[in-house]
Amino acid sequence: MATDTVTDHHVDTDQEASWTGGGSPFNVSYGKLMMWYFLLSDAFTFAGFLIAYGALRFSMPTWPVPDFVFSTFPGGIHDAPLIFVTVMTFVLILSSVTMVRAVQEGHRENIKGVVFWMLMTIIGGLSFLGCQAWEWTTLIKGESVSVTTNPFGTHSEGGVYTVDTHGHPYAAGVEAETFAAGDPYLIHKGEDGEWIKRSYQTAGGKLGEQEFGPKQFGALFFFITGFHGFHVFSGVLFLTIIMVNVASGVYVKRRNGNEMVEKIGLYWHFVDLVWVFVFLVFYLL
Numbered sequence: 001m002a003t004d005t006v007t008d009h010h011v012d013t014d015q016e017a018s019w020t021g022g023g024s025p026f027n028v029s030y031g032k033l034m035m036w037y038f039l040l041s042d043a044f045t046f047a048g049f050l051i052a053y054g055a056l057r058f059s060m061p062t063w064p065v066p067d068f069v070f071s072t073f074p075g076g077i078h079d080a081p082l083i084f085v086t087v088m089t090f091v092l093i094l095s096s097v098t099m100v101r102a103v104q105e106g107h108r109e110n111i112k113g114v115v116f117w118m119l120m121t122i123i124g125g126l127s128f129l130g131c132q133a134w135e136w137t138t139l140i141k142g143e144s145v146s147v148t149t150n151p152f153g154t155h156s157e158g159g160v161y162t163v164d165t166h167g168h169p170y171a172a173g174v175e176a177e178t179f180a181a182g183d184p185y186l187i188h189k190g191e192d193g194e195w196i197k198r199s200y201q202t203a204g205g206k207l208g209e210q211e212f213g214p215k216q217f218g219a220l221f222f223f224i225t226g227f228h229g230f231h232v233f234s235g236v237l238f239l240t241i242i243m244v245n246v247a248s249g250v251y252v253k254r255r256n257g258n259e260m261v262e263k264i265g266l267y268w269h270f271v272d273l274v275w276v277f278v279f280l281v282f283y284l285l
Helices: 002-018 030-057 083-107 111-142 216-247 259-284
Strands: 152-154 159-161 184-186 199-202 207-209
Touching: 030 216, 030 259, 083 111, 083 259, 111 216, 111 259, 216 259
Parallel strands: none
Antiparallel strands: 152 184, 159 199, 199 207
């Protein structure tokens, strides 16, 4: 009887020693694991939006040409296809580099280094948001693009314009502008606020008038880029809060390599990666 009691006690002790309670799966902390879960669900959300855009984009007979739509640059520069959005992309990717440096300094418990590189990341995020604000303003005010109106499109057939860009018939002896199927066009808005649609004649003698481009373009562009911009804005806020906490020594006592900096770094890299896909779908296809 005594022997049985000792044996049972020995087994119970071994079981208690082998049980760690809430052991971290995959050797990852709970906080980082939850961040990965969030990023995975957010990736599905963005994937759904971009797939919907692609489905509509390739089901339409006419669609705005990115090189034509996104061809302006600050300072009154025109006919610079995709130059400005390339600058935006470079700024955001550069902010990922500074975020990597902040995480590295966090592992070394170098508070000043973390604060400096996080500040550089915040500046990069704000610069990107400023660029996006300028792009939206240019499209809305300068090109009159909205969620319901899209003056951009492409020709479905070739022909000759019968009026100029002001909506007036060509003067005698003036050579009319020609266009081919697939060429981009923009329906102009006059000083009085009225739309100026150019009439044309096809090679077969058919008379017609330019139609607006598919309105889904503006709705999808502003929604998806705006949704990404909201993520960047949220990231800048979180970066600012965490940077202040780092500077005030909130995370020093934890001695976990400033894990909070690493978690916000995962979020920031995700936002940058999503922009690569947005750039591919909206500006290159």
